[in-house]
Amino acid sequence: MRRALRGLGIALLALLAVLLTRAYALNSQQLPVEAWSPILIDSQRAAQRLSGAIRHRTVSYQDRALLEAAEFERLYRYLEKEYPELHAALEVEAVSDWSRLYRWRGRDPALPPVLLAAHVDVVPAREEGWTHPPFAGVVENGVVWGRGALDDKGSLVAIFEAITALLAADFAPERSVYVALGHDEEQGGDAGALAIARLLEQRGVALDWVLDEGAAVVEGYLPGVEQGFALLGIAEKGSVSIGLELDAPGGHSSAPPRHTAVGELAEALVALENSPLPGSFDGVTGTFLDALAPELPLPLRVVLANRWLFAPALERFFSSMPPLDAMLRTTTAVTIFNGGVKNNVLPQHARAVVNFRIHPNDRIETVAEHVRRVVDNEAVRIEVGAATPPRNPSGVSPLEGAAYTTLAKSIRCVFPEAAVLPFLVVGGTDGRHYAGLTSRVYRFLPFRIHPEAIEMLHGTDERVGAGNLVHAARFYAELLRRAAGPAQPSSR
Ligand SMILES: [Zn+2]
Structure with a gap:
């Protein structure tokens, strides 16, 4: 037992040494400030x-x-x-x-x-x-x-x-x-x-x-x-708006089905909000973090320098803040929802638009595929590029x-x-x-x-x-x- 604990202690110390070594090995990418003479502006x-x-x-x-x-x-x-x-x-x-x-x-x-x-x-x-x-x-x-x-x-x-x-x-x-x-x-x-x-x-x-x-x-x-x-x-992100549409028989609201067209479409939208596209610390996001890490205080530097270990925690942290989350992944924003005409009439039609801002790791087609998979409802018609033409992320x-x-x-x-x-x-x-x-x-x-x-x-x-x-x-x-x-x- 004692030997096992000692082994664990040594392993933890070794891990700490690795984490710190990697953090200290990061050199600032900042170029030195050079001598210059500002031009005269009134x-x-x-x-x-x-x-x-x-x-x-x-x-x-x-x-x-x-x-x-x-x-x-x-x-x-x-x-x-x-x-x-x-x-x-x-x-x-x-x-x-x-x-x-x-x-x-x-x-x-x-x-x-x-x-x-x-x-x-x-x-x-x-x-x-x-x-x-x-x-x-x-x-x-x-x-x-x-x-x-x-x-x-x-x-x-x-x-x-x-x-x-x-x-x-x-x-x-x-x-x-x-x-x-x-x-x-x-x-x-x-x-x-x-x-x-x-x-x-x-x-x-x-x-x-x-x-x-x-x-x-x-x-x-x-x-x-x-x-x-x-x-x-x-680089800049791409953008695609995806329209989701659903028709239903309609009828009087006194004897409704469990889900009306509005409810069914809402379910699809909630599923999309709850299943964001996967984030990644690769590519342009990794380039950003590599430059950011050496400029941070030691604890944060340790985390960013050891993304192989801290990626899940880091992803949770990034995801909790919209500007950082947007750096990490293709974002999902339900922007338009229409459905129903009268209090006591079952809606015959419901329509929504979801705007995705596409990370350079994804493409328009990846996003469309993701939507089809998450919505998983053949009754919902999916229109890629609703109202505005989609564009892929820049190089x-x-x-x-x-x-x-x-x-x-x-x-x-x-x-x-x-x-x-x-x-x-x-x-x-x-x-x-x-x-x-x-x-x-x-x-x-x-x-x-x-x-x-x-x-x-x-x-x-x-x-x-x-x-x-x-x-x-x-x-x-x-x-x-x-x-x-x-x-x-x-x-x-
Ligand atoms: Zn502008």
Whole structure:
């Protein structure tokens, strides 16, 4: 007995030694913060220009026919007036009427160009609940309020401020720089970004890399962890909406069957909610955790460094928090349910829609197969791609090579407090449309955003501080200096 206990003790000590060794063996992937000189940006002016951009109601409505063309036209004229140097130095062309493609011609045509993407459209905003009206562009105590302040007119203005400042500093890019402004990102980007990508493809352009909006610089991302993180998107999830429909004979509610059409469909939906698609720490999620682990306090590092042992516990922990759960798996959200017409009439029809955000480990077909298996009811008709066409997850952009390094270094310069983490963007961006032009599509919104403020992006009181805007502009300027400046060798 004593010998057995001793054996167990030794085994536990050995296990502890293994766990700690693995935790200590993790080296931080963070690149050192390099010496740099931030470019001069006038914060008040940048804030005023953003305020003006917000005042143009370039709204993407569900119904495309409602597009207010004059607002888009006026926004572009406003930008021409506010950024005369940029419009004198860059070529600009209209694509699909309301999107714009800018080209800052580089001195060496042999170098593959880079592309910065932003979108000029915004989601609708109801006036109620806002501290300042969503399209008034109020600037108060250095904060710019309004729809699009962050998503995505903030990026647009920051990119334009950066280029204007670089022009003032006599910077001439070696490689060409494109700026692509889509006008329908909030509707999927098929008319805007996709048309721009096709145009470039027709012209035989191969890009070095693309940077679009995406995740941001966050604090308090993990409970109990103060370290800030710059979440640099290397992939984005796909999306498929699956419609579930059921017919039933109907009749009077006084002599009902055990399950009406509504009850039967509800059962299928509850089964789907209770059987999420399996999570995985492989692929892009593993890449994220490998970068995250060395930045954490020891106990957490031990857990992340030993996923072979802690995977079940870790999965439970991740699953309890929706933003982390979304990193781990294809998510399931029942979004629409309709059925029944009258209190005392048995429903003859019930219909629901479930929206799945597809992890790069899954595919549209995997999700459809999962739904058929879990619902397991031949009476339920399943429609893959209800109302919106489904899309598979994007490819995963590499961490190796100059593009990622240049992005990460530029982030480290401007946001030295934040550790750069390769990230899976859970929403959709225009970035995916450029996949045919380069395998290096990255997604990053260079703003500090508190996790609690994330809801304001498509919700109420969207706003950004002028200081934040200056940092974003400095980031884009630093990125272009490094990626397109003369000192940088070409990256293949
Ligand atoms: Zn956006």
